[in-house]
Amino acid sequence: MAKRKLAPRPGILDIEPYVPGKSKVDGGGPVTKLSSNENPFGASPKAVAAFKAAADQLSLYPEGSAAALRETIGAFYGLDPMQIVCGAGSDELLGLLAQAYLGPGDEAIYSRHGFLVYPIVIMASGATPVVAQETDLTADVDTILGCVTERTRVVFLANPNNPTGTYLPFEELKRLREGLPEDVVLVIDAAYAEYVLKDDYQPGIALVDATPNTVMTRTFSKIYGLASARVGWAYCRPRSPGC
Ligand SMILES: *Cc1c(COP(=O)(O)O)cnc(C)c1O
Numbered sequence: 384m385a386k387r388k389l390a391p392r393p394g395i396l397d398i399e400p401y402v403p404g405k406s407k408v409d410g411g412g413p414v415t416k417l418s419s420n421e422n423p424f425g426a427s428p429k430a431v432a433a434f435k436a437a438a439d440q441l442s443l444y445p446e447g448s449a450a451a452l453r454e455t456i457g458a459f460y461g462l463d464p465m466q467i468v469c470g471a472g473s474d475e476l477l478g479l480l481a482q483a484y485l486g487p488g489d490e491a492i493y494s495r496h497g498f499l500v501y502p503i504v505i506m507a508s509g510a511t512p513v514v515a516q517e518t519d520l521t522a523d524v525d526t527i528l529g530c531v532t533e534r535t536r537v538v539f540l541a542n543p544n545n546p547t548g549t550y551l552p553f554e555e556l557k558r559l560r561e562g563l564p565e566d567v568v569l570v571i572d573a574a575y576a577e578y579v580l581k582d583d584y585q586p587g588i589a590l591v592d593a594t595p596n597t598v599m600t601r602t603f604s605k606i607y608g609l610a611s612a613r614v615g616w617a618y619c620r621p622r623s624p625g626c
Pocket of ligand 1: 602
């Protein structure tokens with residue numbers, strides 16, 4: 384038999400490792416990585432107490448479908464728990480979305496200064512990342528739409544974006560969705576939804592409800608100061624009947 388060289392799928396070795404911000408300073412002391420938007424206030428004392436109480440159960444597998452958490456998130460936001468998926472941080476959910484919708488030959492678009500995890504999950508799925516230039520460090524709907532080809536399957540948009548802190552008003556988000564083909568998934572990464580106080584901003588729940596191809600991701604890492612617990616969730620369309 385001809386000898387084949389062991390190699391991962393194309394694209395894997397092209398991934399540039401994610402480099403987190405520095406977590407040590409000269410002189411020691413606790414460091415809050417603002418480049419990763421760690422919450423300098425820490426977690427709620429109630430969350431800390433719950434975490435300590437869970438220490439007795441470390442040997443048990445968690446309930447895999449995160450039913451209790453999905454019920455609670457659903458009650459808090461008025462959403463159907465069946466349309467919520469929890470993950471080990473929203474990073475895992477971004478990876479799962481890429482795995483589910485992308486493969487070799489496909490393209491996925493993100494904006495020039497978009498969140499660094501997008502190119503990683505796109506390349507890990509074997510697909511090709513396509514970078515849409517920004518205007519004033521802000522995602523540009525027309526430029527993103529101009530990047531769409533027959534191969535486009537996913538658009539990743541952080542709204543608001545990390546690291547630029549800029550955002551698209553809901554009207555622009557709707558215009559983006561309307562301009563995208565139906566077989567393209569729009570992933571609205573609303574990791575910082577809680578931080579926006581502008582009237583023209585919406586995290587994207589209404590767009591998930593109104594369209595068959597939009598997903599919103601959220602995280603407990605930033606606003607709740609729970610980065611170490613790795614808790615993220617996605618709000619998705621219900622499974623269509625007959626599927
Ligand atoms: C921090 C961050 C995430 C991922 O957070 P998790 O800790 O994996 O939930 C996703 N998107 C953006 C834009 C972020 O800044």
